[in-house]
Amino acid sequence: MLGVALLAALVIESRSDRAITKALHGAGMEWATSTSDGLQVHLTGTAPDERARFRALNLVGSVVDASRIRDSLDVTPAVALAAPRFSVEMLRNDDGIQLIGLMPEKPEEGGMDETSLVEAATALTPDMEVSNLLEAAAWPAPETWNKALTLGVSALKILKRSKVSVAADRVEITAIAESESEKRRLEAALNAAKPDGVSLLIEISAPRPVLTPFTLRFIKDGSGARFDACAADSVRARTAILRAAEVAGLPEGASCTIGLGVPTPRWAEGATAGIKAVAELENATVTFSDADVTLLADASVSQELFDRVVGELRAALPPVFSLNAQLPKKDVAQGPAEFTAKLSPEGRVELRGRLPDEMQQAAVDAFARASFGASKVYVATRLDNDLPDGWPVRVLAGLEALALLHDGSLLVRADTVEVKGVSGSQDARAGVTRILSGKLGQGATFRVDVSYNKELDPFAALPTPQECAARVSEVMKSQKFTFTPGSAEITSETLPIAAKLAEALKNCVAVPLEIAGHTDSQGSESGNKALSQARAEAVLLALQGRRVDVSQMTAVGYGEAVPIADNGTEAGREENRRIEFVLKGAAPVSADAAPAAVADAPAEGHDFSNDTSASVAPREKTIRPKPRPAAAE
Incomplete structure (x- = not known):
């Protein structure tokens, strides 16, 4: 009888466990475990919450009698309520x-609350109502919140x-200048x-x-x-124009401004045709001012060559352009009348002449x-009733062009206008040409002799991000970062x-660098990625x-995902364990790689201060320009 009883108990326990386990797994409650002791059923495990615990008890109670269940289930402790993430757009x-x-x-003492922020915004646009969609939470402000909001x-x-966009430790700004x-x-x-502590x-x-x-x-x-x-x-038109100019003999590295106001979508076609004509004449000048085109050849050019080139240019120019071509037979004698202006490096200008x-x-x-300052103008001019027509226009145009320079001179004569000088802007020469041409x-005949002086450029002293990245590359070539095995130390x-890197980046402001961490393939993939992230940080x-501006630098761990050598050898693994500096949008800057060149980087300004060639153009229009075609949608 005792053996029968034991056997019956074992059968009951086994069937109960199987039935309960099947029910629990079917309901997705693998966290609960059932063990039977005779008629008693013991439930153990950790429920994710109190609701899941009651569901498990009810489910087991539907399989066996509820009086047989012994509840030994635990419940995962509740997570403390996290503080909200404060941010303002x-x-x-x-x-x-x-x-x-x-x-x-309730911000910290001296900080802004919702009311004071709305008042500050209203003061910026007093004639417009501020749209206030702010909300407030009764949580203490993060440590750097007031600094970030003030910025x-x-x-x-x-x-x-x-x-x-303002967050506790970060301010992101998107704007249009x-x-x-x-x-x-x-x-x-x-x-x-x-401020410190805010990126x-x-x-x-x-x-x-x-x-x-x-x-x-x-x-x-x-x-x-x-x-x-x-x-x-x-960009496409600029590429075509510069390519045509290089074929004509222009040194590589010249720049061309991309702007608005083009008179025709076929501007590049006309410009390249004009440059090609100058290249064939060998000693000539072509000037495009909107749709007006002036081609001037030197007196040394033969009439036969000039006629052929002009005919080809006239056929190649799109219909919107008006061509005026001249071949002077001799230099125009300079008349006695002239007007001069001299601009000193101190900004003082002296006006003399007629x-x-x-x-x-x-x-x-x-x-x-108005252009140079009331206290900086000295006038010593005299009157002459026999000056050529348009003399005042030539003088005012020359003064407007001279105002673009740091120092220089203006000469106005009956046959030409000359502007010479030095500027701290690479666009000054083009600006002077644009004013005189317009x-x-x-x-009209004019000559421009303007050179660029980098020492006068207020922005030239600041290194570009590419120059800063190049400095980092030089430092990284000498030695690489190494760490204690298995750690980020x-x-x-x-x-x-x-x-050394801090010294190289001393004058660099907010360089957008990515500090990339890499490891070899030893260890787990997730562990290597975490280790590389910690090392980059x-x-x-x-x-x-070391007081480097890291506001736009980011640390990224790539783990073993980007090897540069064979992980099967110790030497290869050593190469793969590395730190790289990557200028965002460029190639990696590491010990073995120099930074990639940046597309469309501005070229150094060329010094044409010794250019004494005349720039002469026709005096009368021969063909009126046709109306500009409607701009493409």
């Missing part, structure tokens, strides 16, 4: 300001078309206002400049081929004082590299500790 445009996000209900409000104040120079000024101001990401775009008139001037003579001014309406009458003299004096009109032997912290 501030949008500003011509229609006003919008505020969206979540703020602390965001400062950015909103100087950026009239912008989006400012009026010009490239304003963009750089705004970036410098924002970086200077960045700043700036994306300011500048629209293409409007060029009026749309000007291109190409010269080839004994001094070589060069551009006085070059304008294009697209003007038609007192009214024109007063106009020139007023224009000069104001003097088709067929930089070894003492290679720690001085961080100091260790390098980032080492640079930050």
Whole structure:
């Protein structure tokens, strides 16, 4: 009887366990375990929450009698409620300001709450109502919240078309500037206002400049081929124009401004035809001012060659262009009448020479004082009633062009206008050419001798991100970062590299670098990725500790995913364990690789200060330009 009883008990226990286990697994409750002891059923395990525990008890109670169940289930402890993520989006445009996000209900002392933020935004646009979509939470503000919010409000104040995203430790700014120079000024101001502990990401775009008139001037003579001014309406057009100029003898590395205001979509076609004509004549100048084209050949060019080239150019130009071509037989004698202006490096300008009458003299004096400053103009002109027609226009155009220079001189004569000088802007030569071409009109003769001085350029002293990346490359060529095996601790032997990098990046502002960490294939994939991430962050912290601006640097761990050598050998694994610096949008900057060249990087300005060649153009239009075609949608 005892054996029968034991056997019956074992059968009951086995069947109960199987039935309960099947029911639990079918309901997705693998976390619960059933063990039977005679008629008693013991449930053990850890339920994700109290609700799951009751569901398991009810399910088992439907399989066996509830009185047989012994509950030994545990419940996962509840997770503490996490603090909310405070963030504010501030949008500003011509229609006003919008505020969206979540703020602390009670900020730290001296910080902004919702009311004070709305008041600050209202003060920026008093004539428009601020759209307030802010909410507040009764949680203490993060440590750097007030600093980040203050920086965001400062950015909103100087950026009239912008989006400012503020988080506790980060401020992201997306905005539109009026010009490239304003963009750089705004970036410098924002970086200077960045507080410690807050990263700043700036994306300011500048629209293409409007060029009026749309000007291109190409010269080839004994001094070589060069551009006085070059304008294009697209990257494709710029490439075609520069390629044609290089074929004509222009050295590589020249630049051409991409702008708005092109008179025809076929601008590149006409410009390349004009450059080709100059190349064939060998000693000539072509000037495009909107749709007016002036081709001037030197007196040394034969009449037969000139006629053939002009005929080919006239046939090649799109219909919208008007061509005026001249072949002078001898130099035009210079008349006795002239007007001169001399601009000193201190900004003082002296006006001498002849003007038609007192009214024109007063106009020139007023224009000069408005352009150079009332206290910096010295006038010593005299009146002459026999000056050529259009003399005042030539003088005012020359003064307007001279105002673009740091120092220089202006000479106005009956046959030409000459502007010489030095500027700290690479666009000054093109600007002078554009003014003279537009104001003097088709067929007018003028000469431009403007050189670029890098020491006068306020932005040239700041290294570009590409130059900063090149400095990093030079440092990384000498030695690489090494770490204690299996950890993210930089070894003492290679720690001085961080100091060398800090010295190399001393004058670099917010360089967008990615610090990439790589490992060999030993160990698990997830472990290698975590280790490489920690090592990249260790390098980032080492640079930050040495006062390097790391606001736009990021640390990324790639683990074993990007090997550069064979992981089957010790030497290969050693090469794969590395730190690389990558300029975002360029190639890696490591010990063995130099930074890739950046497309469309501005070329060094060429010095044409010794250019004494005349720039002469026809005086009368021969063909009126046809109406511009409608712009393509």
